[in-house]
Amino acid sequence: xxxxxxxxxxxxxxxxxxxxxxxxxxxxxxxxxxxxxxxxxxxxxxxxxxxxxxxxxxxxxxxxxxxxxxxxxxxxxxxxxxxxxxxxxxxxxxxxxxxxxxxxxxxxxxxxxxxxxxxxxxxxxxxxxxxxxxxxxxxxxxxxxxxxxxxxxxxxxxxxxxxxxxxxxxxxxxxxxxxxxxxxxxxxxxxxxxxxxxxxxxxxxxxxxxxxxxxxxxxxxxxxxxxxxxxxxxxxxxxxxxxxxxxxxxxxxxxxxxxxxxxxxxxxxxxxxxxxxxxxxxxxxxxxxxxxxxxxxxxxxxxxxxxxxxxxxxxxxxxxxxxxxxxxxxxxxxxxxxxxxxxxxxxxxxxxxxxxxxxxxxxxxxxxxxxxxxxxxxxxxxxxxxxxxxxxxxxxxxxxxxxxxxxxxxxxxxxxxxxxxxxxxxxxxxxxxxxxxxxxxxx
Numbered sequence: 001x002x003x004x005x006x007x008x009x010x011x012x013x014x015x016x017x018x019x020x021x022x023x024x025x026x027x028x029x030x031x032x033x034x035x036x037x038x039x040x041x042x043x044x045x046x047x048x049x050x051x052x053x054x055x056x057x058x059x060x061x062x063x064x065x066x067x068x069x070x071x072x073x074x075x076x077x078x079x080x081x082x083x084x085x086x087x088x089x090x091x092x093x094x095x096x097x098x099x100x101x102x103x104x105x106x107x108x109x110x111x112x113x114x115x116x117x118x119x120x121x122x123x124x125x126x127x128x129x130x131x132x133x134x135x136x137x138x139x140x141x142x143x144x145x146x147x148x149x150x151x152x153x154x155x156x157x158x159x160x161x162x163x164x165x166x167x168x169x170x171x172x173x174x175x176x177x178x179x180x181x182x183x184x185x186x187x188x189x190x191x192x193x194x195x196x197x198x199x200x201x202x203x204x205x206x207x208x209x210x211x212x213x214x215x216x217x218x219x220x221x222x223x224x225x226x227x228x229x230x231x232x233x234x235x236x237x238x239x240x241x242x243x244x245x246x247x248x249x250x251x252x253x254x255x256x257x258x259x260x261x262x263x264x265x266x267x268x269x270x271x272x273x274x275x276x277x278x279x280x281x282x283x284x285x286x287x288x289x290x291x292x293x294x295x296x297x298x299x300x301x302x303x304x305x306x307x308x309x310x311x312x313x314x315x316x317x318x319x320x321x322x323x324x325x326x327x328x329x330x331x332x333x334x335x336x337x338x339x340x341x342x343x344x345x346x347x348x349x350x351x352x353x354x355x356x357x358x359x360x361x362x363x364x365x366x367x368x369x370x371x372x373x374x375x376x377x378x379x380x381x382x383x384x385x386x387x388x389x390x391x392x393x394x395x396x397x398x399x400x401x402x403x404x405x406x407x408x409x410x411x412x413x414x415x416x417x418x419x420x421x422x423x424x425x426x427x428x429x430x431x432x433x434x435x436x437x438x439x440x441x442x443x
Contacts, residue, residue, distance in 0.1 A: 099135045100225040103319040113140040127439040137405035144401045146209045148423045159431035165259050171423040190221045190410040191283040195248035196261040202429025206402040208323035213418015220319045221410040223280040226311035237304035242268040249288035279407040
């Protein structure tokens, strides 16, 4: 084992804090430090003697003469615990295990989605979802009814919803109602959200409720994968991006929405002791005037930023998904079907031939999402295409909700046509990680 060094003050403070915990906690908690007296204040202590004949390290403390208090008490440390919690030990430890990915890696992993009911009703489904989310930075929930209320139920299962200048739950279309390019039909380049917050929002939730048009695919890029490529190819540029702070700014003056937000921080944020990347702040739309960088560093910073941007824009790093309303299974033909009224799911229909997928509900006459969502019903309708009989068996619309780690995964959008309606929210990162830890996950 590599030799470890520990500060006496570190051991002393730990001993004091744990002794106070023992005095406060009445039961049900086992502290690693034993037989501690109750101190009224923190004392400067020195080790009088110690021995390691047995596995634990036993330290006997002696009080300085100019401080009042008892001496001779013993603190016992398990050697494995000391090694784990030493600085050298923490340098080798990853705070959050991750799987870095490009499009091919993610697709080959075949990461499963979690069903809506399993997510809400079982810890097993929730743990499966969070495990995928922590590893990959994105995760999907399937079979979610297309309403804002059901989206909120999902979000509140794992976290408090973070209220921002956009409200608690946001619901938007391309109506230019806010001073943000998300409220348009334009394509959006890859970015992370709320870079203009001093602490960017941790998790973002997207749910496409309706889209009557084309385009609008969602782009996802693992920012940590791209940053790792920069670290391997140009470590000095990675270091520069992790040290130089930048301003990001959002100024809004639309109707009653008056906002001026500024966030400051480097593009790449790392823990100083183990160099682990924990946050990427990347948004070329919101980056403010670069006035926090010395003049002799500006050119080098732009070079480093260009290197990162090239990695983020590599086609092989782009994972595209289509968030869209669900589809229905339907029959085309003249075969008899068991009679059933809308809303009556007591009987199972008998098909005379295999089902054929017709596509979105808008392709079928006389069928609307409002009247059929969750009905589990069957019915007979006319097909406008060839006037044949169409027998439908409708179950709740299959829609999926996307959760994005906004500290890691960049998102974008291709341009679209028609009417497109989304809802979603931001979640507090601390609460999501708290839920994960309570389920036994490392986060």
